[in-house]
Amino acid sequence: MAADDLLSSGPEYGAHSIEVLEGLEPVRKRPGMYIGGTDERALHHMVAEILDNAMDEAVAGHATRIEVELGADHSVTIRDNGRGIPVEPHPKFPDRSALEVILCTLHAGGKFSGDSYATSGGLHGVGASVVNALSDHMRVEVARNRELWAQEFSRGVPQGPAHKVGPAPNRRGTSVTFHADADIFGTHRFRPARLLRMARSKAYLFSGVEIRWKSAIDDGETPLEASFRFPGGLADYLAERIAGTAAVTERPFAGKVSFTEKFNLPGSVEWAIGWAPARDGFVQSYCNTVPTPEGGTHEAGFWAALVKGIRAYGDLAGNRKAAQITREDMAAGGCALVSLFIREPEFVGQTKDRLATADAARLVENAVRDHVDNWLAGDTKAAGALLDYLVLRAEERLRRRADKETARKSATRRLRLPGKLVDCTASARAGTELFIVEGDSAGGSAKMARDRVTQALLPLRGKVLNVLGAASGKLGQNAEISDICQALGTGMGSKFRLDELRYDRIIIMTDADVDGAHIAALLMTFFFSQMRPLIDAGHLYLACPPLYRLTQGAQRVYALDDAEKDRLMAAGLGGKGRIDVSRFKGLGEMDAKDLKDTTMNPATRRLIRVTVDDDSPGETGDLVERLMGKKPEMRFRYIQDNARFVDELDV
Ligand SMILES: Nc1ncnc2c1ncn2[C@@H]1O[C@H](COP(=O)(O)OP(=O)(O)OP(=O)(O)O)[C@@H](O)[C@H]1O
Ligand SMILES: [Mg+2]
């Protein structure tokens, strides 16, 4: 027996240390589990939860109009003309209304059985209560049975019972107004453009609803008032998205299938896809109007139907090369929208980023496949153009692979890798990560903290060039940039090849100070201007090293910024005695354990994925200017204020 096993586990850790959080407390204590963080994305997710509930009411056939209103004080109101949240006393808790139970209890809702809603986005009974817990003020009004009821809450606590406020002879529905709690979300603010986009997409996804938008905040580009109704559904949405770009087929391929008719099941699938070779492809998928940015089984089924359909068509047309077409070829330049409605979807997590329902793949594939066959058989001009385009893509892909094979076998044999690269040992790319690390001292702890099989390090020693000002020849001469290119294996600019990428994730890891932010900004700008597809495919990340370490006895926790530190200090760490606070001046000050736990270990770290907001190219250019342009103070500020805390940085 090892000596360690004989040691007592100490007085600190016993039955008394196991806490059971009551009511909505867990939400305030661990918001990340319920809304994916406390950043700008999470803040906007608050609106998504309330809007989803109103949409569920519309999709179930009970509401036709939804109003989304952003107030001058950054409060948000969502109003629908549905059945209204029940206000009667709850059978299980006779002294509380159903309204109060719904808003103050996790896992309370009307969507578990399918009796009141057939295909809802809501399924956990958590959304509305989470928003309530994370709002410093919430007011819910319900017009039901010709009476108007209201109840107010603060941080999840009722400020009085649900009460009648008057008659409501010609009105019905629910209105929820909330103001996000600054203790949770810090200085993050709603962005009108993002909210408008969210509201508008709902109107595309369900043509039976009208969405009205109103904002008291003027960002200079978003209308203060608008109303959306799209009877043409996703086909209209796609036409709007790819308007003005040359497409392979004259019209997009779009359709809708009701599962009731086809499989005798509730639900439906609607889709639209066009191929625009000049631009990067995208796919936006939804399940029960909830966006699924990470895709899932519905997307898989959709692509399978298309790939099998075009291969079968090619076979019939005597084109042998059609058999080589893959989903990758299909997705290249493919601009696709897929919207599924099903009963009891299974999502990954409360923010519902990915659909996991296994059946959805088969349902969607079967439903779409017939339409693919009919479309190709009926429109031979489109079918021919698409087949030629896809065969070309497949050939290109195969040629590139062959080139790569011969290059490997050629005299040099080995790839030229930069001397200071600490490579990982895995031979396949899947699951590997490259950390681009600022400075040598940090590189030391990172070397000990890494997982040598999957995590590689590239320490930066010299200066990274300001890319925006530099001519492309000069770029290649910068030692740091050329090392990055060699380590990634992709080339840059017009010679960039995404499928040569040697790692799955590229993670920029710099100090949590002004210099670090500057280096991160330079690197991001470099990737943006020279390796843009790498960002679009979701390979670029920023590490989030903490600024503080808090210790109390054996407890050790980390805080990302001052706000989080203050919050943790106020809430306490759960132990006894003084809380010691140390501030990390840079990555180099962290020991290997600190660095591993907070920044490198995939199980415990936080990462920011860098993305480009596809909808607003104007904003993008502008932001790059702001990051890297003439005014250095400005570019630092952006990174420090926002970038470290947003999940999806809209560069
Ligand atoms: N606008 C609304 N109109 C009618 N009923 C509503 C409305 N909003 C919420 N509800 C009722 O409140 C319940 C709880 O909502 P909540 O958002 O907490 O959970 P959910 O929608 O069931 O599931 P999820 O946690 O996945 O969102 C719903 O199931 C529904 O019965
Ligand atoms: Mg909900």
Ligand SMILES: [Mg+2]
């Ligand atoms: Mg609830």
